[in-house]
Amino acid sequence: MLKLQQVSVKSPIILKPLLLDISTCVQPGDRIALMGVSGSGKSLLLRLINGLISPCSGSLYFGDTNYQNIDPVSLRQKITLVLPETRLLGMTVYEAIAYPLRLRKIPKDEITTRVNLWLERLAIPPDILPLTDVQLSSRQQQWISLARGLVIQPDILLLDEPTANLNPQQQQSLAQILTDFYRGENMAIVATHDTDFASQFATRVWYLHGGELVDDLPVEQVNWAQFTEVLHSQKTAVAQEWDNL
Numbered sequence: 748m749l750k751l752q753q754v755s756v757k758s759p760i761i762l763k764p765l766l767l768d769i770s771t772c773v774q775p776g777d778r779i780a781l782m783g784v785s786g787s788g789k790s791l792l793l794r795l796i797n798g799l800i801s802p803c804s805g806s807l808y809f810g811d812t813n814y815q816n817i818d819p820v821s822l823r824q825k826i827t828l829v830l831p832e833t834r835l836l837g838m839t840v841y842e843a844i845a846y847p848l849r850l851r852k853i854p855k856d857e858i859t860t861r862v863n864l865w866l867e868r869l870a871i872p873p874d875i876l877p878l879t880d881v882q883l884s885s886r887q888q889q890w891i892s893l894a895r896g897l898v899i900q901p902d903i904l905l906l907d908e909p910t911a912n913l914n915p916q917q918q919q920s921l922a923q924i925l926t927d928f929y930r931g932e933n934m935a936i937v938a939t940h941d942t943d944f945a946s947q948f949a950t951r952v953w954y955l956h957g958g959e960l961v962d963d964l965p966v967e968q969v970n971w972a973q974f975t976e977v978l979h980s981q982k983t984a985v986a987q988e989w990d991n992l
């Protein structure tokens with residue numbers, strides 16, 4: 748279980764907090780769609796949960812342990828963040844998918860089994876395995892980047908805008924994978940702008956506005972049509988703010 752207790756994040760240069768007083772809990776089996784307009788703090792919240800940034804006030808707990816008492820490397824063994832950036836650092840597709848398991852010192856045979864299993868689940872064709880990221884389309888890069896996170900099978904999977912480059916079939920397949928594998932003891936938190944995608948996998952929706960968690964609802968209580976409208980009007984307001992700068 749993950750717990751956030753009145754967590755705030757400030758930037759050294761901006762007075763207004765970037766995340767303000769966030770309190771919530773993630774229970775085993777939760778699949779959370781983290782939503783909100785651009786700049787509302789979704790990526791920051793994921794980075795905070797991944798231990799990449801620290802709160803200026805409040806506390807985070809993984810199980811009963813305060814993040815301050817968890818070594819960052821072991822925290823990230825259990826909580827994996829997949830960023831929208833998709834560089835494979837010069838590795839081939841196969842090496843890049845196996846690499847997170849090698850880092851975790853998993854025996855070679857098990858690495859081979861797990862990589863092959865995820866190649867099959869994600870329908871990654873054998874002919875792209877020897878390629879490097881510069882030889883891949885942005886859609887393929889995003890898919891491989893997801894494979895690198897999924898193969899770890901972390902306790903908590905954090906995805907930041909995973910569908911930006913995916914086609915509808917891949918999007919559906921990702922929603923199905925989240926539903927199949929992030930249940931029971933496992934948890935997933937997925938930042939997304941896409942209400943269709945969110946409605947396909949989520950058990951809960953967090954809605955951030957100006958760094959505040961203004962809604963935390965079980966999916967059964969979400970009125971998707973109304974929600975899409977609110978998101979759209981807030982996106983328009985943000986776009987107008989940019990136009991006025």
Ligand SMILES: Nc1ncnc2c1ncn2[C@@H]1O[C@H](COP(=O)(O)OP(=O)(O)OP(=O)(O)O)[C@@H](O)[C@H]1O
Binds near residue numbers: 765789
């Ligand atoms: N390292 C940082 N230092 C200072 N401000 C930051 C930092 N990272 C993000 N911000 C600011 O925090 C706010 C939230 O940014 P964040 O990237 O979390 O938004 P988001 O909801 O993920 O947006 P998008 O949907 O566009 O990805 C923005 O105003 C951003 O400028």
